[in-house]
Amino acid sequence: MKDSSFKNEIREEDKMKENKNFSFRTQLILFGFCLVLIVGLPFLAIEIRRPWQALDQLVLQGKIIITNIESRFEKDDLARLNNFALNVGKIEKKHQETYLAMAFNQLMESDNLLSESETKRILRENDLPVANFEYSRLQEAQKFWQEQFFHDPGIIFLLRQYKDKLQQNIIAARSAGFIFNDNYVMVDDEKNLYFLLDGSTWYESTYPGQKYNVTANDCPYFRNYLKNGPGFDTDPAHYYLHILPKFNEDQWGTWFSVWYAVNNNGIWNNFSLDFDASSIKKMMLTLSGLIMGMAIAIIFLISLLTAKLSLYISKPIDNLVLGTEAVILGNYDHEVPKTGSLEFSKLIAFFNEMLKNLKERLNMKASLEKLLSQELADQVAKHGLVLGGQAVNITNLFTDFAGFSTVTMKMRPEEIVAMLNDYFSVLVPIIKKWGGFPDKYIGDAIVSIFGAPVALDNHAENAVCCAIEMQRKIRTFNDQRRLERKPILEMRIGLNSGDVIAGAIGSDLKLEYTSIGETTNLAQRMESMCQIGHILIAQATYEKIQGVFFDGVHIEASPQSLKVKGYDKPVLAYNIYVTDIEISKSGQGSEEFYSIKKVDRGLKHASDLSEEEKNSYIKIVHFEK
16 A cells, blocks of 8 residues: 555655664663673673583593593404494394393393393383383393304403493593493494494493484484594584583483594494583573573663653653654644754654655545556556556557357346456456556456556566466466356457557546557457457567567467458457467357367477577566466
8 A cells, every 4th residue: 555655665764864873762771781791791701601611621521531431442343343233233123122222231241131020120220111021022132132142253252341341431430520421332334323332231221233313313413523534522512602502411410422533444433421511501501590680680770771861851752652643543734843852853853744745645645546546546656657648658458258248148147247256356466467557347348558557668568478377367267167167258358559648538526547549449459359268469569579489379470461340451460379279159058158179379388499599589488387
């Protein structure tokens, strides 16, 4: 709507003025923030670094422990362990991973499994589910591992040796005051990532060859070494976007991970540990609370100051509120008295000028709506208008439904009106889309103007595009109506371009914008002589669009010479075929009035053109599917 558009323009002007000069209230708020930041930033800079320093110290300790772990693995032993884990990982397993892990890690402690009762007791004491536990499945998993150990003699002793080292490492670190949940080793062939060994007890451990789903665990960074090469890495710590780093949390607490990647003859090993980071997180949360508290204090302080000072500047604001209420009630003659500081005096002057301009625009819009539709009045106010019976060069487009009287002969008046409204609601938006002006409805016909009252340089091209899209839309629209068992109408479209007299015709009570002239008359003749379902354009329109390729249609290369009523000489015209069909009147009643058959119309698509043919056109127009 025009009013909304004008309001948007006013808002843009206000924003530009606000960008140039900050208001007193804004300057006061900014000053308060700057003052607090100057005082508080040094303190925050010291405090905010403290938890990060503690985290860095724990990470350093973790790196030392991981280095010690890595040094205790003999290279040849590690290669053999890797080979065992990768072979197990490739085996199609019929056992659940939980039972495989339990069986493997019990065998790491003894040659035999624990008894069923002892196993359940330990699971129950550690709050692990035992209701669905099946000891027979654990025994089946044991047989699986015994088979794997049989194929690789001595591997079980090597596995026990290094698992024991991992467990001893945990005990030694805890006795030194460094608490970490687990240390483990993984193997990566650059295709899949598998667990190798860990230092956990049998009921919460993994097994060699157990696949690690990187995507499901939401940590693709875990394999950074594939891109960055060997070395240390940690969980990602977001120093700028987030206050807290990424911690791992479970029923045992809050953990932070450190790992070290090495390459062993093309196979990667990842030595990792998870240490307790609950104290670090607590420090960071405390710091976050401190920052939040200071922010609330700043907001409270600034609000208090501005509330006090606003008492001195409330009068001009009240006057502006009264002026706004007057505008809402439609009183555009209201004038806000100039009071207050220099800034408010300028603001009030701008407000009064805005009311004056708004009143003038609304008066102009009311005048335009006497001549034009409301939508066109909005458009004309932006792009200009040709009125007063001026000579303009335009393209006229006429549509008409073939056999309308026969199709609607047995229909009730309300059914006819509803059907026409359905068709017009589909066609008129297409006219507006291509910049046309729906001039008038003549029964079942639509008369449109392209190029007036709003000037349009490529009016012929837009009119042809509109006609093509209208005929294609009728095809899909009629298909839908057939499915709904509703009567259909088929359309003819005629176009002509040239000079006309365009302007407002009527009386003081009713004015109508239209075009008059030979161009308009011939456009109507083109429509009446057009083939059903297609488009007929006069020579003048063809000359304006002959350098344009319209995708998916066929324009006759040679004109037809037509005998037109009212013309002494034959008129040249060109058919534009939109589809590969031929429509004729069968005259068999409303449901089967039209006869449609498939014919080859020679439709051309841009995708079928050679480069030389494409270069011969000044423009190629594609249509939305």
